[in-house]
Amino acid sequence: MTKKSSELKEQTMILLRDINEVKRCLLYRQKQLISRLVLLLKKVKMLWTFFSPKDQNYAALSVEIPKANHAGRCLIGRSEGLCLTAYPDDGGTWTIGWGTTHINGKPVTERMRITKEQAVAYFNQDIAKFEYAVWSSIKVPLTNNQFSALVSLAYNIGIKAFKSSTLVKKLNAEDYKGAVNEFSRWIYVSKVKSNGLAARREKEKALFLTPDN
Secondary structure (H helix, E strand, C coil): CCCHHHHHHHHHHHHHHHHHHHHHHHHHHHHHHHHHHHHHHHHHHHHHHHHHHCCCHHHHHCCCCCCHHHHHHHHHHHCCCCCEEEEECCCCCEEEEEEEEEEEEECCCCCEEECCCHHHHHHHHHHHHHHHHHHHHHCCCHHHHHHHHHHHHHHHHHHHHHHHCHHHHHHHHHHHHHHHHHHCCCCCCCCEEEHHHHHHHHHHHHEEEECCC
């Protein structure tokens, strides 16, 4: 084989390798686009259900919204702790049950008491709001563990703070690694580091990074 033929063969192999690499990239992007399209269609279906005639109820709407898994709910419950008597949290907000701050639209007040059964009911009502907040804010595919970790974060920092966070912006830009690093920014109360919040953020990060079974 002449030197020229050898070089031609080598260049052809490089070209074929590059073509295969482009194919793999296109296939990966195609899968991502399909996942995002499926997510978008689910949201369109949800909005159609919500704005369609009155015989469509909220139960039909809630079926389309993912739920925090057992690990996520346990993380929230253990982090919040159960208290049947109202107490001021680290930020001074009156809180009861598992982190409940409002009951039937009204703020929790000092000396308020509830039963454990009521605490469970309020927790279920509260977590549904944060599940919806995460679901409606994130535009990229999430595993159940990732979704549940984000619900725990939102439950702690609040819906408004979550929706406007850099973490959400990075996730929606498909920067999953950068988003994970944002958990550690939410560890301060009045600009003072909270060891409790730091520990909770580490648990949320660990859940976010754990593949679904």
